[in-house]
Amino acid sequence: MSTPAVQYRRRTKLAEAAGRRARLTVAPRPRPSRASRVPFMTLVTLLLIGGVVGLLLFNTSMQQASFAATSLEHQARVLTAQEQTLRMELDTLRDPQRVAETAQRMGMVPATSPAFLDLATGRVLGEPRPATPQDGIRIQPLPTPKPRELSPPPRIIEVAPPTRAERRAQRQADRLAEQRAERRAARRGGGGE
Amino acid sequence: MSNARASAALRLRVGFLVIAIVLSVLGARLVQLQAIDPKSYAVMAATEGTVTVTLPASRGTISDRNGLALAHSVDGLMVVADPTLTDEDAPELATFLSQRLDVDYFGTLQRLRRTDSRFQYIARRVPAAIARDVVAEARELGYAGLSTRDDPVRDYPTGDVAANLLGFMGADGDPLAGLELTFDRTLSGTDGSARYQVGFGNRIPLGESTVVPARHGDDLQLTIDGDLQWFVQRVLRSTVEGARAESGVAIVMDTRTGEILALADHPTFDARAPLEAPKADLGSRAMQDVYEPGSVEKVLTMAALLDAGKVTPQTQIEVPPNIRRSGRTIRDHWQHGDIRLTLAGVLSKSSNVGTILAASELTREELHDYLVRFGLGARTDVGVRGETRGLLPDVANWSQLSHDTIAFGQGLSVNALQMIAAVNAVANDGVRVDPSLVRGVATTDTGTEVGTDTATSTRVISSQAARDTAEMMELVVDPEAGVAPRAQVPGYRVAGKTGTAQRVGADCGCYDGTFTVSFAGFAPADDPRFTVYVVVQNPGTRGGGGSITGPAFAKIMGHLLHRYAVPPTGTPGTDLAHEW
Numbered sequence: 001m002s003t004p005a006v007q008y009r010r011r012t013k014l015a016e017a018a019g020r021r022a023r024l025t026v027a028p029r030p031r032p033s034r035a036s037r038v039p040f041m042t043l044v045t046l047l048l049i050g051g052v053v054g055l056l057l058f059n060t061s062m063q064q065a066s067f068a069a070t071s072l073e074h075q076a077r078v079l080t081a082q083e084q085t086l087r088m089e090l091d092t093l094r095d096p097q098r099v100a101e102t103a104q105r106m107g108m109v110p111a112t113s114p115a116f117l118d119l120a121t122g123r124v125l126g127e128p129r130p131a132t133p134q135d136g137i138r139i140q141p142l143p144t145p146k147p148r149e150l151s152p153p154p155r156i157i158e159v160a161p162p163t164r165a166e167r168r169a170q171r172q173a174d175r176l177a178e179q180r181a182e183r184r185a186a187r188r189g190g191g192g193e
Numbered sequence: 194m195s196n197a198r199a200s201a202a203l204r205l206r207v208g209f210l211v212i213a214i215v216l217s218v219l220g221a222r223l224v225q226l227q228a229i230d231p232k233s234y235a236v237m238a239a240t241e242g243t244v245t246v247t248l249p250a251s252r253g254t255i256s257d258r259n260g261l262a263l264a265h266s267v268d269g270l271m272v273v274a275d276p277t278l279t280d281e282d283a284p285e286l287a288t289f290l291s292q293r294l295d296v297d298y299f300g301t302l303q304r305l306r307r308t309d310s311r312f313q314y315i316a317r318r319v320p321a322a323i324a325r326d327v328v329a330e331a332r333e334l335g336y337a338g339l340s341t342r343d344d345p346v347r348d349y350p351t352g353d354v355a356a357n358l359l360g361f362m363g364a365d366g367d368p369l370a371g372l373e374l375t376f377d378r379t380l381s382g383t384d385g386s387a388r389y390q391v392g393f394g395n396r397i398p399l400g401e402s403t404v405v406p407a408r409h410g411d412d413l414q415l416t417i418d419g420d421l422q423w424f425v426q427r428v429l430r431s432t433v434e435g436a437r438a439e440s441g442v443a444i445v446m447d448t449r450t451g452e453i454l455a456l457a458d459h460p461t462f463d464a465r466a467p468l469e470a471p472k473a474d475l476g477s478r479a480m481q482d483v484y485e486p487g488s489v490e491k492v493l494t495m496a497a498l499l500d501a502g503k504v505t506p507q508t509q510i511e512v513p514p515n516i517r518r519s520g521r522t523i524r525d526h527w528q529h530g531d532i533r534l535t536l537a538g539v540l541s542k543s544s545n546v547g548t549i550l551a552a553s554e555l556t557r558e559e560l561h562d563y564l565v566r567f568g569l570g571a572r573t574d575v576g577v578r579g580e581t582r583g584l585l586p587d588v589a590n591w592s593q594l595s596h597d598t599i600a601f602g603q604g605l606s607v608n609a610l611q612m613i614a615a616v617n618a619v620a621n622d623g624v625r626v627d628p629s630l631v632r633g634v635a636t637t638d639t640g641t642e643v644g645t646d647t648a649t650s651t652r653v654i655s656s657q658a659a660r661d662t663a664e665m666m667e668l669v670v671d672p673e674a675g676v677a678p679r680a681q682v683p684g685y686r687v688a689g690k691t692g693t694a695q696r697v698g699a700d701c702g703c704y705d706g707t708f709t710v711s712f713a714g715f716a717p718a719d720d721p722r723f724t725v726y727v728v729v730q731n732p733g734t735r736g737g738g739g740s741i742t743g744p745a746f747a748k749i750m751g752h753l754l755h756r757y758a759v760p761p762t763g764t765p766g767t768d769l770a771h772e773w
Contacts, residue, residue, distance in 0.1 A: 062398035070396060077268075081321035084267045088320060091262055091350030096423035112751060113683050116760035125761045126684040137424075137748065138431045 100139050109136040242390045243401065249343060250382030253410035255359060255372060257419035258452075258632060262350060264359050264373065264464070269346030270324035272315040278338025279305040286336045290315060293327045315339070317364075318346040349464035354423045356464040357477040358415070358456060358577065358630070370467075370475055372413065375578050378638050382410035414632040416452035416645065421445065421756060425455040425749055429727070432745040433459045436710075437733030442479040442609045443745065445753060446617050448721045451626030451648050453575070454753075456610075480573070480580040483606040484730065487694025488543045488738070489616065489713045490602030494552050495540055496619050496662040497563035500654035503554035506661050508536045509773045512547040519594040523549065526693065526737070538771030541668035541675045543691060545601045552600035560596065561588040566653045567615035568625055569607055575630040576643040583607040602694060613726040616713045619666075620688075620721035623659035626650040663688045667718045667767040670743075674771040677739030680712055682751045684761045688721070689714025689746065691738030696731065707731040712742035716750050717762045723753050 092098070112135045115128035162170065226234055255264040272294065279286055287302040294316045304313040316324070328339050347362045360371015368374040385407030390400035425443050433441040445455040458478045462470030498504045512532050515524045525544050539547030552560065564570070570585030584606040586595060598604035607615075610628055618625035627648040634644035654662075666688035672678040677691045691712050698705030711728040715721040727742040727749070734741070753759075 059398075066396050066398045078322065078325065081268045081325065085320040085322040088267055088348055088350065091265075091348070094261065095351050096354065096420050097352060100423070100427075110752065111755065114755055116758075118760070123763070125763050129683075137427055139427050141430060142434050 097139065104136065104139065109133055111135075242392060242397070243388065244391050245386060245388045248385035248387055248405075248407040249345065250384050250407040251409050252345070252347065252382065253380040253412040255380070255413045255415065257355075257415055257417045257422070258454075259418065260414075261419040263355055263415070263417075263419060264347060264349050267346040267348050268321040269318045269344045270321045270341040271317045271344035272319060272324055272328060273340055273342060274305055274313045274315050275311050275338040275340075276305055276307040276313055277311055279336065280308075282336050286331065286339075289331060289334070289336070290327070293330070294319060294323075318344055320346060351419060351423070352465060353461045353463050354419060354426065355415075355417055355456070356462050356467075357458040357475070357479075358417070359464055361464050361467040361475075371477070371578075372415075372576065375576055375637050376413055376635055379635055380410045380413060383408045411635075413635055416447075416454065416630055416632050417456065418454045421753065422455040422457065424752055426457040426459070426461065428745050428748045428752075429457045429459045432727070432741065433729055435734075436729055436736065436741045438729045438741075439731035440478055440482075441727070441729040442482075443727045443749060444479060444609055444613045444725070445749065446613050446628060446724045446726075448617055448620045448715060448724050449626075450645065451614070451617065451628045451650070452632075452645060453610075453628055453630050454723070456630070476579065477577055479609040480575075480577045481608070482730075483581050483583055483608055484696065484709045484728070485603050485605065485694045486607050486612050487602040487692035487709060487711065488545075489612065489690050489692035489711055489726075490605070491540055491543065491548050491600070492619060492662060492666060492690045492713070493564060493567050493569075493615055494548060494555075494560070494600045495536065495665060496623075496654050496658055497560060498536075498551055498554060499661050500563070500623075500658035501555060501559060504536050504551060506535065506537045506665050506769055507773075508551070510534055510536065510539060510547050510550055512539070512544055512550070514546075516546045516549055518549070518597050519592065521594060523597065533773050535770055535773055537665040537668050537769040538674065540665045540690070541671065541771050543669075543676055548601045549597045552597070557588055557591045557596050560600065561585070561591070563653070564599075564605075566625070566651065567618055568611055569605065569615060571611075573608075573610050573614060573628050574641065574643060575610065575628055576635070576637055576641075577630070580610075581608050583611055602692060606697075609726060609728050613713060613724055616690075616726065617715070617724040618653045619659050619662050620715035620724050621650075621659075622656050623652055623654040624650050625653045663715070663718050663721070664767045664769055666690055666714065668769060668771055670714075671766075671771075675739075676737070677712065677743040679739065680714060680743035680746045682716060682747050682754065685716050685750075685754060686718035686762060686764065686766055687714055687716045687747075687750065688718040689743075691743065693737040708737075710736065710738045710741045712738045712746045714746055714750070716754060717759065718767075719762050719764055722757070722759050723750065725749050725753070 109131045111131050113127060113129045116125040117123075118125060251268075252266040254262050254266070256262050272290075283302055283305040287298050287305055290296055290301050291298040296316050301315060304315065307313055319327075324341050328341055331339050345366055347366075349356070349359065349361070356371075358371055360373040360375075361369055362373060363369045368377045368380075373380065385405045387402075387404045389402040389404075390397045396402070425445060429441050429443040432438075441457075441459045443455070443457045444453065446453055456477070456479055458474075460470070460474045462474050467475060499506070510533075512525075512529075512534050514528070514530055515522050517523075523545055525542075525546055527542075534542060534544060534547055536547075536551060538544075539551060555563075564585055570583055572580050572582045574580070586599075586605060591599070595604045614625060614628045617628075627650070629643065629645045629648045631644040634642055634646040636642050667686060669675040669689050669691065670677050670681045670687050672681075677689060680689050680691075681687055689712055692710065694709045694711075695704040696707045696709050697703065698707070707730075709728060709730055710732055711726065713724070713726040715724040725746055727745045729742055732741055
């Protein structure tokens with residue numbers, strides 16, 4: 001148990017210590033910096049300018065690439081189409097019907113009996129025989145038949161046989177015509193000599 | 194001093210007022226843009242400079258076994274004109290277009306002068322390179338009003354070769370028939386799209402851009418050999434035309450693999466102009482038509498008899514002139530008295546009576562089972578739409594008469610592909626291989642997988658029975674013993690069988706007096722490589738399977754053996770006797 005007197009003494013001791021600790025002194029002034037600000041400012045400015053110019057160039061080149069891409073894409077499309085058209089032409093030329101027609105015009109016929117040479121035994125298998133035009137096959141369709149309207153059946157008109165009198169009259173007329181022709185021929189022959 | 198302070202305050206006030214006015218104008222505009230109708234402005238902003246283009250998927254190519262394109266797609270354009278711009282120079286422009294685009298001058302002139310329209314087709318499905326050149330040239334010459342639009346071209350470079358199998362495409366680019374339709378999902382692919390911003394025709398870099406790439410269609414490779422198919426079609430055409438027949442079918446099959454090397458139909462059509470042909474000619478008769486096979490079926494009966502061990506090729510049969518069964522008299526195709534034929538002779542002379550006598554060794558169930566195992570009455574499922582399953586009567590409904598007639602090929606119906614697959618089983622050492630038309634595997638639009646990879650093989654008859662049947666079939670082309678000496682291929686051993694069957698008329702449901710003539714065979718007989726089947730419906734000239742289809746068979750088989758460089762086996766021909 002502390003008495004009030006002891007308490008008072010302790011308090012004053014504390015106040016004195018606080019007073020000692022709180023005493024302010026003048027701090028020395030910091031020495032002004034010798035380093036110049038110019039390099040830093042230059043660096044920042046350069047970075048800024050570099051960045052802006054770089055961005056600009058980058059953008060321009062992207063734009064350039066876009067133009068090139070568009071024109072190349074177009075070119076690719078044109079070339080693809082061209083290739084396809086050429087391939088189509090090639091396929092048309094490769095058409096077996098066309099090849100066969102050309103071969104036939106050149107006088108070729110399919111070979112019918114070739115011979116085989118067995119290399120192991122040296123035997124000839126099959127009887128070789130030259131192909132003849134009869135071995136060819138018809139490669140063209142038959143012409144379309146004409147519609148019936150264009151080739152009507154022949155009209156047959158039956159005439160009654162002539163009577164005896166008519167026949168006699170006809171014979172006489174024939175004889176007369178013959179005589180007349182003979183006379184004319186004789187006259188013409190005489191004139192020629 | 195107080196004067197100066199008052200004017201400064203006034204300036205300040207005026208300044209504030211101006212700022213307030215400007216701000217309220219901007220505020221009002223902001224409310225107008227954002228509150229009243231924000232969406233339409235957003236859409237306008239988006240469409241400005243944004244383009245969406247479709248990236249068209251190209252349709253797959255259909256090619257033959259050697260890679261020769263039978264059907265392929267080409268970038269195409271349509272050339273269209275705006276008559277309000279072309280009216281002025283119409284005659285000159287029409288002359289130019291008719292020279293360059295293969296279009297009619299007068300029709301084009303009329304279109305260029307239309308007054309009631311601003312859109313006229315000039316030419317459709319023009320290969321892109323040609324269309325672009327023509328339009329650019331027209332522009333250089335000073336003609337305005339022409340432009341192009343996408344219009345894909347489906348080209349069939351070989352015209353009518355395999356047209357009945359391939360089918361064709363409609364004017365609007367939809368498949369209408371054949372494999373084009375069956376495998377449409379495989380062939381067509383899916384269109385893609387691209388959306389991006391443009392400025393002055395160029396894509397803006399870093400602008401908004403989305404691309405969904407197109408998925409191109411898959412190619413389809415067939416087992417068909419294009420050049421061979423052409424040859425078979427030409428031989429078939431001259432055969433059908435020469436016999437003044439209604440139609441014909443010729444099929445070539447690789448004996449060992451079951452691959453269809455050629456499948457010809459006549460009449461056929463030009464796949465580049467399908468609408469010029471009658472509708473009945475647009476399908477494949479080889480699979481869609483049924484008919485009674487006639488004597489070619491005797492091959493299957495004989496093979497079954499030999500396999501069951503009931504007979505041998507030299508079994509002696511006494512053949513009477515005719516035979517009465519269930520009140521009907523069945524005769525042979527030639528007049529004869531009692532003759533003595535061996536089983537081989539029955540086949541080579543194609544005796545119906547002899548076949549009936551031999552077939553009576555088999556019960557109905559046995560014969561039916563053999564025919565089912567040969568594949569009759571079931572679709573071959575090679576991937577052609579509308580294939581018929583043929584008609585093999587249910588064994589419960591077989592009368593004695595139907596047992597007899599079925600034994601020689603009447604009273605049951607088949608399609609040509611079924612029949613060649615059945616005969617091929619005899620050629621292939623007794624093993625039936627599923628025929629296939631597609632190389633590898635492909636999925637039809639109905640979800641069935643078809644192709645050489647899915648083909649299965651099953652043994653139908655024993656190897657010995659197959660060899661014996663083939664030897665008997667050799668007699669058919671023998672000048673003395675057989676009925677079809679003209680089916681012989683010089684230098685080779687050929688096995689075959691003729692068929693002349695009565696046809697069932699469409700109207701009466703009875704035999705109408707017309708015939709189906711056919712020839713099926715394979716070569717070399719002792720080591721078969723190819724099976725060929727030729728069928729001609731309703732010939733207008735007299736003749737049977739031997740004289741009409743036999744020579745066609747010989748031409749096709751001869752060409753095949755030379756084309757694939759199959760040497761003759763060099764063994765002596767059969768020495769089976771046909772009489773006793």
